[in-house]
Amino acid sequence: MNIDIDQLKRSHRQLMRLRQCFTSCYDISSSLSLEVVLDSLMLNVMDNLGAENCSLYLVDESRNELFLSLSKGPLGSAIPAGQRLKPGEKIPGRAWQERRTIHVTSEEVEPGRDLISPLAGSCEVETTLCIPLMANDRVLGVAKITNKRLGGVFDDDDQEIFELACRQAAISIQNAYHHLNELELQSLESEFLRAEELRKMLLPDSDPTLPGCRISASSISCKKFGGDYLGYLAPQNGESVLGIVVADAVGHDLSAGLLMVSLRAYIHSQSKFLDKPQTMIGNVNALFAQDTEGEGYFCTLFLLVLDQEHKRLRWVSAGNPPALLYDPAADSFQELKGGGPCLGCIAETEYQVFECPAPAPGSVCVVATDGIYEAAGPDGGMFGAERVKEIIRSHAGQPAEAVRAALLDSLQDYCGTEERDDDITIAVVSFD
Numbered sequence: 201m202n203i204d205i206d207q208l209k210r211s212h213r214q215l216m217r218l219r220q221c222f223t224s225c226y227d228i229s230s231s232l233s234l235e236v237v238l239d240s241l242m243l244n245v246m247d248n249l250g251a252e253n254c255s256l257y258l259v260d261e262s263r264n265e266l267f268l269s270l271s272k273g274p275l276g277s278a279i280p281a282g283q284r285l286k287p288g289e290k291i292p293g294r295a296w297q298e299r300r301t302i303h304v305t306s307e308e309v310e311p312g313r314d315l316i317s318p319l320a321g322s323c324e325v326e327t328t329l330c331i332p333l334m335a336n337d338r339v340l341g342v343a344k345i346t347n348k349r350l351g352g353v354f355d356d357d358d359q360e361i362f363e364l365a366c367r368q369a370a371i372s373i374q375n376a377y378h379h380l381n382e383l384e385l386q387s388l389e390s391e392f393l394r395a396e397e398l399r400k401m402l403l404p405d406s407d408p409t410l411p412g413c414r415i416s417a418s419s420i421s422c423k424k425f426g427g428d429y430l431g432y433l434a435p436q437n438g439e440s441v442l443g444i445v446v447a448d449a450v451g452h453d454l455s456a457g458l459l460m461v462s463l464r465a466y467i468h469s470q471s472k473f474l475d476k477p478q479t480m481i482g483n484v485n486a487l488f489a490q491d492t493e494g495e496g497y498f499c500t501l502f503l504l505v506l507d508q509e510h511k512r513l514r515w516v517s518a519g520n521p522p523a524l525l526y527d528p529a530a531d532s533f534q535e536l537k538g539g540g541p542c543l544g545c546i547a548e549t550e551y552q553v554f555e556c557p558a559p560a561p562g563s564v565c566v567v568a569t570d571g572i573y574e575a576a577g578p579d580g581g582m583f584g585a586e587r588v589k590e591i592i593r594s595h596a597g598q599p600a601e602a603v604r605a606a607l608l609d610s611l612q613d614y615c616g617t618e619e620r621d622d623d624i625t626i627a628v629v630s631f632d
Contacts, residue, residue: 241343246272251347252274269341291328292344304327327352328346331363341370403429404432407601414599414601416599418604420625427623432445441506446568448520449499450497463488477503478551484543486549489546492544493545498544501542515555517538518542524565525565529560566588568627588607
């Protein structure tokens with residue numbers, strides 16, 4: 201039997217290189233750190249294939265460009281850090297655009313078209329292999345090796361091993377990206393939780409007391425960071441006047457919550473004008489509009505002033521649903537309407553104050569943002585003002601806290617497991 205010694209040697213060499221490649225693939229896939237993955241790919245490829253130079257590019261999808269991430273070797277180290285290439289530009293750009301391996305030798309290289317390193321013109325480029333790093337049919341980057349330390353050109357075996365390593369590297373790069381995204385999401389989640397904790401710190405920690413009435417209010421976020429506001433205002437020179445403010449910023453995300461923080465500061469800065477509610481809200485709007493006018497941000501607001509000294513209710517509305525005042529003796533509802541626009545729409549806006557005599561004992565007043573009225577049930581129908589009125593009617597004569605709890609319990613029963621898409625802020629006043 202004739203034995204081809206040369207073929208055996210080639211097979212043994214290939215087997216050893218494949219074994220090295222599998223070891224390299226293990227090294228490449230053993231970390232979720234992008235830097236470690238790229239460094240492992242570069243070191244293993246240069247070692248196993250005897251490559252003199254290696255450059256790794258990643259895709260910047262936001263700019264549709266390749267950017268240099270790592271580069272080593274006499275030619276590779278001379279490439280400007282952070283170099284960027286467009287699709288089809290130089291050999292890496294061509295491999296990215298054409299989504300295929302490109303192998304060129306010295307006879308095929310055109311320096312102006314193909315070469316990147318400023319030293320490439322003075323050092324002969326004998327052989328270059330460039331392979332796109334692809335995972336799930338998505339090009340994540342490009343790996344390029346140039347010249348062999350012992351001379352010669354990269355052959356088919358070199359290309360096969362390089363492609364195998366690049367396929368594993370692409371999967372590892374994708375996993376590293378997923379890991380980075382997960383870490384960023386966890387960090388963002390933590391930031392949201394801290395921000396929501398701060399927002400809750402800015403809400404009243406207890407309900408105030410006022411002669412002749414009881415007050416109960418709450419603000420519930422539908423997202424990680426709420427965009428509703430609830431606050432109480434009392435003039436320093438009198439204990440028989442109290443302002444209740446509910447507000448709702450456009451949106452249900454962090455931007456809405458940040459708007460509420462600003463709005464709270466503006467409201468408290470103008471609380472000295474509580475005896476002139478229309479002036480107070482006009483000033484708040486002017487301040488708020490400086491931040492939001494022309495940007496599409498706005499918020500609704502309702503200010504209810506309980507003036508026990510003058511036995512009256514006063515209110516100003518800026519695009520908020522009307523408050524509901526129920527008189528059980530007459531079994532009638534009065535809607536406390538106002539015609540002012542939302543805050544932040546027009547800087548120079550004059551708001552109007554409305555008032556009515558102090559409600560009779562047993563009456564109930566409910567001020568709320570639109571979240572309770574527009575909450576959807578399983579069939580898509582809204583909770584609506586009529587349900588709110590019926591609950592108020594059936595619980596009139598009970599303390600404000602009982603009325604508020606009944607409203608929220610009924611809302612929960614109506615919505616069931618449906619996820620709410622709006623914050624809910626509600627303040628209830630029961631009159632003794």
